[in-house]
Amino acid sequence: MRIGIVTPVFHPYPGGVPEHVYHEYLELRRRGHGVKVITTRFGPGESPVEEDVIRVGRTVSVPANGSMCPVAFHPSMRAVLRDAFENEAFEVLHVHEPLMPFLCLSAIDVSRVPVVGTFHASNESRLGYKMFGPVLGRRFARLNRRICVSKAAMETVRPHFGGTYDLIPNGVDVGRFASAEPLEELQDGSFNMLFVGRMEPRKGAKYLLRAMPEILRRVPSARLTVVGSGPLTGHYRSYLEEGCGDRVRFAGRVSGEMLARHFATADVYCSPATGGESFGIVLLEAMAAGAAIVASAIPGYRDVVEHGKTGLLVEPKSPEAIAEAVARLHADPALSRRLVEGATQEVRRYAWDRVAGEILDVLAAAAGSGREGRRPRAAAGGAARSRIESGV
Numbered sequence: 001m002r003i004g005i006v007t008p009v010f011h012p013y014p015g016g017v018p019e020h021v022y023h024e025y026l027e028l029r030r031r032g033h034g035v036k037v038i039t040t041r042f043g044p045g046e047s048p049v050e051e052d053v054i055r056v057g058r059t060v061s062v063p064a065n066g067s068m069c070p071v072a073f074h075p076s077m078r079a080v081l082r083d084a085f086e087n088e089a090f091e092v093l094h095v096h097e098p099l100m101p102f103l104c105l106s107a108i109d110v111s112r113v114p115v116v117g118t119f120h121a122s123n124e125s126r127l128g129y130k131m132f133g134p135v136l137g138r139r140f141a142r143l144n145r146r147i148c149v150s151k152a153a154m155e156t157v158r159p160h161f162g163g164t165y166d167l168i169p170n171g172v173d174v175g176r177f178a179s180a181e182p183l184e185e186l187q188d189g190s191f192n193m194l195f196v197g198r199m200e201p202r203k204g205a206k207y208l209l210r211a212m213p214e215i216l217r218r219v220p221s222a223r224l225t226v227v228g229s230g231p232l233t234g235h236y237r238s239y240l241e242e243g244c245g246d247r248v249r250f251a252g253r254v255s256g257e258m259l260a261r262h263f264a265t266a267d268v269y270c271s272p273a274t275g276g277e278s279f280g281i282v283l284l285e286a287m288a289a290g291a292a293i294v295a296s297a298i299p300g301y302r303d304v305v306e307h308g309k310t311g312l313l314v315e316p317k318s319p320e321a322i323a324e325a326v327a328r329l330h331a332d333p334a335l336s337r338r339l340v341e342g343a344t345q346e347v348r349r350y351a352w353d354r355v356a357g358e359i360l361d362v363l364a365a366a367a368g369s370g371r372e373g374r375r376p377r378a379a380a381g382g383a384a385r386s387r388i389e390s391g392v
Helices: 016-029 079-086 103-110 127-131 132-141 149-161 174-178 203-219 233-237 255-265 283-289 319-331 333-350 350-369
Strands: 002-004 034-040 054-062 067-073 092-096 114-118 147-149 163-167 191-196 222-227 248-252 268-271 294-295 312-314 386-390
Touching: 002 079, 002 103, 016 034, 016 092, 016 283, 016 350, 034 067, 034 079, 034 103, 054 079, 054 174, 054 203, 067 174, 079 103, 079 248, 092 103, 092 350, 103 114, 103 132, 114 149, 114 350, 127 132, 127 149, 127 203, 147 350, 149 163, 163 294, 174 255, 174 283, 174 333, 191 203, 191 283, 203 222, 203 319, 222 255, 233 248, 255 283, 268 283, 268 319, 283 294, 283 333, 294 319, 294 333, 319 333, 333 350
Parallel strands: 002 034, 002 092, 034 054, 092 114, 114 147, 147 163, 191 222, 191 268, 222 248, 268 294, 294 312
Antiparallel strands: 054 067, 163 386
């Protein structure tokens, strides 16, 4: 098939959606399909597969869902997309975050082939859906098939638009993280903790930094590495109390290889997100690398981590709960090993060859439906995928 993947964010922009799209592209190409990624520009830098990327316009950042959201803009976006689609002769479009302005909505409007939409976001307020429901509803109805990456993502979109969904999780390159070598310079007897994420409110880094004094009181050998960047990096440094600074490393943005090595180095991976996370690809990366997990008990994370079996879930926005969980893992190596073993077994179902196969099933079914009628059809069964319908 000739497949166009439309995404509001892609490399070099960091995050879960760019990683999802990148690995979907790789797997579909590996299976012999012709694939192009349609996205926009995010400043300097390119993707590793730039020869198959079509970039339209540039981004402006707007605050949304506890984060800064990049929105693509181009004065002739529809015309540019129409020409690109005609030149590439796609048989099906896969649009990630299909109701996000303006690139994704425009792609749905001008497409002459079936469209599959994947919903990634989890947002309790759903303000945009409430404000622009009628306009977005018309685009939603034009989707031949709809995928959600988690129940949390589905519960964001389904109350407003109803419909039938394929539940297909995010994937992870298990082999890449499982085979990564720890960083030698950090193998000095310290109890290594890791945080990976953008420096923005919803990722919750400040609560982990606030937990460091109590963690160090109970685990003097603890050391935290913070991977990620953002406009609040300097502000978050101010949360470190005196005496903690030499036990916290701010590594900034790192390469994909170095990211895997940081995960391989970690004894504990901490994700203190406050909400708005539909899934948490970083949790899968920690599972694959063999790091024990301490994460917030928020809806998207509860879809991935089972408390006491594959990780420890703690009360959101609670430095005390984070410190208690980290100290517990340090004091009980047997518990840590059981959690890692459970996570290592669980993460196999998120391997990209399996996830991509389920996505391909949906794309093929949509391509076969043509442009006659836009109602979703029943999906083939899958180990990680389920069909969920609503009477809304």
